[in-house]
Amino acid sequence: MTEKFEPRIVGFLCNWCSYAGADLAGSSKLKVPSSLIPIRVMCSSRVDPVLVLTALLQGADGVLVAGCHPGDCHYDEGNYYARRRFAVLKKVIESLGLESGRLRLSWVSASEGQRFADVVTEFNEKIKKMGPNPMKKKSSL
Amino acid sequence: MNTSINKQEQNGAIIAVKTNVRDTINDFFKKTMEKGIFDAILIPMQVPAGDSFVYVLLKDSSLLKDASPLSPIMSVQGAKAVSSITRLGKGHMKIAAFLRPCETRATIELTKLEQTNLDNITLISMDCPGVMPISDYIEDPTKAMKLFENAIKNEDDTIMRPVCQICDKSSMVAGDLHIGLLGAKKDTFFIIPSSEKGKQVLSDLDITVKDNIDSWTSKTQAKAEEKQKKRKKAHKELRLKTGALDNFLDTFAQCINCHNCMRVCPVCYCRVCYFDSDKVKHPSEDYLQKAESKGSIRFLPDTSLFQMGRMTHMSLSCVSCGSCEDACPMSIPVAQVFSMIADETQELFNYNAGRSLEDPLPLKAYKEDELREMEDDHD
Amino acid sequence: MKDKDNTTDVLVIGAGIAGIQASLMLSKSGRQIHVVEKTSYTGGSTIKFEEVFSNMECSTCMLAPIQQEFLQDKNIHLHTLAEVEEIKGTLGNFSVEINKKARYVDMVNCIGCNACFEPCPVSTKNEFEEGLSKRKAIYVPCAGALPNVPMIDTSLCLRFKGKNCQACQEACMFEAIDFNQKDQKIKLDVGSIIVATGFNIFDSTKTPQYGYGKIDDVYTAFEFERLYASNGPTEGKIQLKNGKSPKSAAIIHCVGRDTIGYCSSVCCLYSLKFNHYLKSKIPEIKIFEFYTDLCIPGKLHQKFYEKMRDAGTKLIRSSDINMTKQGQGITISYSDESKKKSSLLVEMVLLAPALVPKEDASTLAKTLGIPVDDYGFYKEENQDISTIMTSKPGIFIVGCSQGPKDIQHSVSQASAAVGKILSSS
């Protein structure tokens, strides 16, 4: 890849933990790659696998689903269900031999501004290595 | 992972075959109706034209002589039949549903999804030799029928559908009664109760359950293991075929978005498919924008979204019955791909579609400490 | 029967978790609430914790939403940097005078961008971080503190030492910094009062045998909480003074118990929490817990204890503990259950000090006209029956200002006080 590749990463952030963590990263003036476009949802359990799939098929280079740590869910158990749904989708993608590495599930708490920055940076680096999502250009998708 | 029998009894009953298996089975059902054990039997029957088989809910026991328990094709997935009878309630009739193991397992799944009510249903399955592709059968029904019968005699599955050839659950007992053909002495078969309901039926018929069925057990287990090897191999080859985006696209390139696969799928129980709903219909500018970013987009659109979406929605309940592949006008190996995906996703939760009513559906439950390998970056 | 000049407004002293919960409930019922908070921030001690036992929930995630709600609530009037000076009157019509210190930063204009910190020339130890990190003379205690508005520490600010420094003012684009702000006396009329002033921890220097302050890498509970906090001085990295991460640690229960003469009821549990902290960051670490009686009351806690125990922690029932520095490590000598002397070497020591009343509890008690008990906690009217009623009708004591307790019990008391107030007027 000669010309500079700027990943497009969609980040579904749960309102109570991860979105707050992202805000904290901001108010702590940490550096976070601008490739991540945050989408606020009330709970990671709102993230419909079809939404993630849609993002991927439309050519998102990466999709991050972030929620409260297990046991911390503002709605008790939402993140546990989110994890199962995510697992199924990731497994489907993987079984088809497609790049399941473009999907990431991470728990980020409201006090983990630094962790949020690290997670996004790490993911961004990985996606950069993977290069653009080939689905982006596939007209038959 | 349990591949063949799980709930099976230590013993079964050996039934002597009179003229042929088919008549003996029909005869068995006749008795149950005469004794008032069942008010009706749900069983496959050849259509008058002779070129297809359908499920009939049979109330007049005299018609049983025309029933075809061992139909060569699966034109309607039996679970769908059970569901259409009982979705809105058990009803007053006691019904015996004679289904193939995969149909039985689909029925179990649908029950967990509240789409069937088994209170008055007794599920009876039998060793399944597999079925032929509908297309092959239609070409020349009479010839096909002969081929099918020989295939059964010689236990040769080469004429059966590809998914049947890699089916490792063709003798899996998930219902109440099971008819075991494999390993039985000449002119006999086993009848194996696998639930209280099943036992009751047999005792009502004064059939005593004390014959040893080891020959059946070992035979079916051996078969299951052999088939599982085949299955794994086939899936490996398949992954090479679908693996990587282009191969995947090639595999599904012919998809015309007719959604037949979804319509015939026994566990696609939705009133309106998510992928037929307005959720996936967009204003024209969105398509233009998409075309702009991709260079061009195909129509009808979103075939990949449909296929992959259906995999995420349904693969956990997929019983690899093959109906989708039979229904595909473009002969895409849908069922084979699904069987591969299903094995993988179900293994995540050590789930086995249709194995038992007790296992909760994976997406209706969770464990607090699981799937850690799905978190952060583990690949 | 209510007099016509009675008021139903409520004064809440302390904006910790108990005060916040009480205020939010009262507001829901339509009451006006005045909250007097001594510090510049809300959340009390709980916001210093990364996680809370025994479900190890993230403390900030638990608190932040209710802090936001608390700050945005129209019925709740928060006075930070404020203290109660005088209280007259009785149930239904207390008249309260509070002294509100100037923050020198305008709460309305400030948008919390923190631009003012950097230029400030003064630097000092950050008390909130137990001195483990630095702060400026204009500062917020930690990232994410609410309200997210800094204050000026006049004891350090050059300007208040007669110098003509206005670095922060120049850096602020919102005219938020106002050196002319004055301390205010505010008069409030309230019908009832909830006292929720919280606790201190026992001063570990009073127990020299543990070597606190003399031996490096002996930490108190709060120090360790901040050391583990992901928004703390090390971003949650547990490390020794030399920057290395410890291979072994000892946790000492009941620090100060024999001096103060009661069991603080949470130390065993937060010690187990520390155990969890250590294990989660340094899985291979060796941990020794020195205790006398294991006090883990309640339905939830034993499972947590068993988890920690089975994870390989060594629990030592011991007495006569003494610590001496030995090279890079710390030698702990003690008598075991059968009074046998022995000793072991660790790299890090965590002290679990008892909970004691706030330094100014008795002063406030005098102002309120309520008694304190032998230990300096506010005294109930009849401790066999009610934990929140004082001898003075209309004044309720909740949370750790009434006695050592965990968050659950503090919150129960807070809503109990609300129940009393709402059902009586």
Add this chain to the structure above:
Amino acid sequence: MDRKIGVYICECGPNISEKIDIDKVIEAVSSLKDVVIVEKYKLLCSEDGKNFLKEQIKKHNITHLVVAACSPREHQQTFMNVCENAGINPYLFQLVNIREQCAWITEDKEEATKKAIKLTKAAIKRIYYHTPLEKKQIDSNPDVLVIGGGIAGIEASLQLAKPDRKVYLVEKTSSLGGLVKNFEKTYPDMIPSAPFIQQKIEKVHKNPNITIFTDSEVTGILGFFGNFEVKVNQLAAENKTTDFDVGAVILATGSTLFDPRKSPQYNYGTVDNVITALDFEQMNLTGKIVLKNGKPPKSAAIIHCVGRDKKGYCSEICCMYSLKFIRYLKEKIPGILVTNFYSDLCIPGKSHQKFYEQTLGKNVEFKRAENIEIHKKGEQLDIKYRDENGNTNKSLVDMVILSPALEVPSDSSTLGEFLGISQDDGNFFIEEHEKLSPVSTSTEGVYLAGCTQGPKSIPDTITQAEAVTGKILSSLIPGKKIEPEVKVSYISESFCIGCKTCLDVCSYGCITFNEVKKISVVNEVICRGCGNCVAACPSGAATLKHFTFRQLYQELSEAVQ
């Protein structure tokens, strides 16, 4: 409808303007469909800023408002209020976080600007699909059902019952008072409990706003917060059933003692003079502490932690009431030798250690012991145990008092089912949140008070009872309507196939099943709007208002452009 979208970008002083080229953003979004005006302003959250917005909305007849500024957690509410004041529905508004999650975390101004444009475009696309949402108001019944006539139930009833709020108090036994009636005194001040409890019981009987059902049990509860229908069965009145409506339910069914028969090593029930704490309280209440043979014991042993190993938790109060028993014994039988066999002394709280120290003294012994066994030896009881040095010891006493763990009777589960609240493995009912809401449950309007939530002392029980009244008095106010959350789930009748997946994943029991139509229905009054059911529904029949598939889809498809 003709949509007029106004887009306003906050400079937030230098915070945004220095990091993002706002003019570029303006240029990039001005031409978007239905955008009638794009403006920047120095500080939109300031009073001037808010007024400016209000005027702009009026001036340009703006129907949909997009503000690009700080985090919704900071000023969402601020701007929603502006919308309301300016007469547009606050849900026809979208706040774009270009400060915390853009300006403040991005070094390169160009990158930041690009991202800000994306985010703003996404918000504009999203708002195309916003629909106005209206606050609902639901009538509610202020009356309260209290289950259990022990101290918790009594306390709660007395605080709640008012002319405008009836209380129905249902007690299984024939009289009120619960366990406390058996106690002569309460620790730590050893105050006689009879006067206290009797006076409370009288008050309850006298209160015209409390309806008491003794010898009765609740046989059915249907409904939700503010609107429960209750069935009570009066066993005394030949199973007469009474129906009534309430707005809230308090579960104060208390706890019982672990049955020592389940730990045979103590030989409870098989040998004489081995009695439980409750037996002892009752005996002590009669004024005479005597052995089977009528003589007073010369020595007694108190065994702590009976059943703890089986229950798997510390019951919090056993050590304390065991100490109280020493006081009883010393008082009634001076000179008696009392030995306590304990494992860990758990006396949490400020005044308990003092109580312990004052209880120590002549003829009072404390032995840390394990593997305790009790056998008959002549007229006496032989206690075999392992001491802290690991040696096996014996000791002879006349009487043994067992201090068993507290547990919730297993028959409580039916109530749990009515109320849709679950129990932990100790059978205690699980609170909504261990810390923040210890007296609420996952079913809104159903509360816990006393030992039914966990083992606790009398004062702590009363505190919880008061806490529950706090919850109810602040949320269920006579004449005041309930305002449920607006951004809740909705299930489309025409799409739902009735697979009940949503029912199983909902943590709050907000979804009920319509057996006639065979479809799921969301109860908007108790739905908290997490959206779990939405992602769980394969049919896409469930929608979360303000976070619809379409709205999120728009955001993400802009993100990937």
